[in-house]
Amino acid sequence: MKKLTSKLLTGLLTAGLALNILGSGVAHAEYSEEIAMNMGKASAGASHSLIIDADGNVWAWGSTSNGALGVGGTGREKYKLPTKIEDFTDVRAVSAANVSSIALKNDGTVWAWGVNIGDGKRYSESDVPVQVKGLENVIAVSAGNSHNMVLKEDGTVWAWGSNKVGNVGNGTKKDAYAPVQVSKLSDVKAIATGFQHSLALKNDGTVWAWGGNRNGQLGNGFNEDKTTPVRVVGLEDVVSIAAGDYHSVALKSDGTVWTWGSNGYGELGNGRPGLGENESGDLNKPTQVPNLDHVDAIAETNGFWTTVLKDDGTVWGWGRNYEELIFGDTRGKITTPHQIPEINDAVAVSSGTQHSLVMKNDGTVWAWGNNYGNKLLGNEDIEHKSGPVEVFFE
Template sequence: GVGDTTSYASPQQVLAESGPSPLSRIIAIAAGYDHSLALSDDGKVWSWGLANEGRLGNNMNSSYISRPTRVLKQDLSNLDSIIAIAAGFNHSIALKNNGTVWAWGDGQYGQIGDDMGTERTTATQVKNTSNSGFINNVIWIASKGKHNLALKSDGSIESWGRNDYGQIGDNTINTAYYPVAVSNLTEVEQNQSISISKNSISSDVYLRITDIKSNSFEITAVALDASLVDNVAFSRPDNTYTITQAGYIVDLSVTVTSSSQAGSTTLNVLITDSYGLTSTTAIDLYVLAPPVITTIDNTSTNEDTAVSPISFTLTDEDTNVDSLNVTASSSDTTLIPDENIDISCSGGYCTATITPGTNQSGSTTILITVSDGSAVVSESFTLTVTPVNDPPSAITNATKIAGSSNHSLALDTDGKIWVWGNNSVGQLGITPLVTQYTPVEMTAIDSVIDIAASANVTDSNHSLAVKSNGTVWAWGYNLYGQLGNNDCCTSSANSVTPVQVLNITGVTKVAAGANHSLALKSDGTVWAWGYNDNGQMGNGTSGAGTDCYSPVQVSGLNTVKAIAAGAYHSLALKQDGTVWSWGVNSNAQLGDNSKTERNTPVQVVGPNGSGYLNDIIAISAGLQHNIALRNDGTIWAWGYNNEGQLGQGSLYMDSQYPVQVVGVSNTGFLTDVIAIASGLNHNLALLNDGTIVSWGVNGEGQLGNNNTANESSPNEVYLENVNNIFVGGDHSFAIESDGTVWSWGKNNYYQLGDNTMTQ
């Protein structure tokens, strides 16, 4: 808390949040393993130290913070009215003056007490023992390691968190994800019964023993019906135990190995201390016969067709068959989602109804599991779904198409969005999370005026849309906050349902990078959110801990009329025809005649690094290169050029400043261009005669010239009467004058929308 990470051999004064003054008005302190807390007399909590796993409660997951920062609630207001604090290993708790308890940090073992088991970067209210409200009437708190205690005004104690050594005190070793009552401490506590299947070993049964005088004792156990029991084992092989001090408590366990005979008996347990005094307890033992399930034959069905009802029977010697728990699962939940398996049973006769996922085919193993509470048996069979070649859908009124490396979106004239391709993280905005072979309508939002799909080279993609009311909506992958809804960093932050981007309206256009997002407002300003390791936010920050989970304004930009996002860099086109860039610059993609990373916008220089690029009417960003269309119909490119992305003919050098794209077959320079589009490493240009040319990487056929050889100069695409062009990562689109949409290139996730995986 002294503003640096230097170790000191003598006490140093903790500083205030900023400035040279010390932290003051402190009434309580607490220390975790590698973070610290302080409570000020105004009821606010301060934290500093290691900051991952949310342990500082300041809505950040950076590496560390070396000066005190305020702990926040989930609405990002200050946590206040606190009267006591406590710090665990990598989490913390606080007691408010109204008797409620709040927690933040690591929640893997339930330390947060919110029944979630996940980390919390802001203070979250601890639930009550019924998990239906919140704990109250607490008068004191304590935290140690990865569990917590709360003392209530009625003298009772509640606890939650890690419990592998019984530290919760509820007579179990089960992790508690919300508070449980601490058990009364009596002379001997035990589970009252053991239910176990034939020829099996029971779970541990825990006994808690105390002796007010002796500190050692011996324990034995005898079954009244020895034919049911092969062995009784204790946690100490010699069955002798020593308590560190008379009056203290020792926990031990008993394990029973059953015989091949079913039935019930009583296990008498005798505890004898060093003075010969004894105590006894009895444990009821039930040895059960496991349920039996009949064999189920392999079966098949056609794509999008429910399986004919599958019948099987259940029997059980000592359990009512109607009380058996029957569940089912699929080894391929894309082909057969678990929720699509419905089982109904009555009197031991069961029927399974199974429906394949939409447009899915292949084989999966269906596992039927039956439990009587002690024994679990299962039966499996193979289900084969035969593909049916559905006719592909055709979009005839598209106005814009956007694509990532593995999914595609189309916006039609009615403001509706159509989606197809990979949907592993919800990037299509529809359920279930299965690949779509042809376009389907995404009905969650309407009245859309612009769309974007992330420039990510992996399966982790997100999508954006602008509605006619100027709001922005996002869905899909959200590990870095790219959805802009102030959530991030875990798989649970992904959203298959569109969420509204916070704190921004008046938007007209959007663009999506690999893990960051951009929005252009009607006032000409640009806003960004998401990943910021390389300055993608353009707000003067970069590096670890600077990701933005909701929009921030890009510094110094106004009168902007168009935006574009590469993987880790961004572009803006101003009304005066100049181009501005920011973000990563390792391959000269910023066009400022350098390879220096920029966290605020810089102006793209002119040809040969002289002056500035001007008279630009359109821009497009690739993975690590960019192209710009000039008002004279020429194209200028800069950045990475290892595969001919810059269209320089026989030259394959990266360029730190714009260079003019050569003409078809490397003759002269390309002219008469009216529209441009860039994929990850390829480009399209639409000419004023309705034809298309393309250049760059072509390993997936994305250039549309009937081969897969890379091209370093423009070549013709075999289409005519084209009105517009668009690209995905490694695939391309064109809209003809009659509204017909054509696609070509990579198709491993059906991103071409033609109901095949053929490129």
């Protein structure tokens, strides 16, 4: 067994240093290609994880259910340590969800494995990466529990998968088994996929949303589902977005974080679950997370919590904490931002359903949360961890 060292991930170092310099002592979060690149290097799903090494190889660990690891096999095998996906390289970004995974190669092609592989068939899965046909010149990918999205370099957004509440965004509620273009949307620079809703960030700093809206996660002041994009009210100068299961997150250029949608577990970070516009504490318009600034990035999120990366390399989180995802042994709801212990030099972070991943500036990868049968944390020596442990590889 060897450590996942900076030699393996040395390609991250330049970008990581750029991230730290960007935020040095100044409360701003101007859009940075380096930050975006780092954040796409690691992805935590529901029961599996993905990372990219300096050579563009993808390493996966966790459950092989439905082929989500991409290493072959769709059964109940558990890969406790990262395993390289063979004959699959030149990858620049990955995204993991429930039992699905997608990747973006440097040539602009998109590859998928697990379920929802976008091959035009109603029921489809693959235990190894397969190319999603009809997609080229792609610059970003985002996997959701029920649908996937990609962003092309021309600013258009394409999606496929379940569309029961309009989460594909093509003006219908008919499932899409192959990529379709999101209607009435252009000039986009970033995307985020939630459980049944979607977000897009335009170059002008505005945020647009569509899909399920029961908890106000579309942020337009209402709670009706939308099959085409609507503008999130009251948000400008946004540089980054993230979508949880039923809530949404935005980072502004001044380093402040704004949240809306479900607040049942405190995932909005306002200290008030069970209060607000209704009994659940949900909010259908963005509100600023109090006492939080100097944020450089917000994590891809699969679950009922929120994680951010500050310009000093520290990581902060709030929301559901039953798997000790956020803060020590404090089980239950964390309703305000708390610093993740033992991390002060992170360059990327991703939050899964029950665990999180962090890439540090020295190239090492760390994880914490529920180890779910010794397979989520990439470290076979422990069952469960409320603080970060280093990920190992074979």
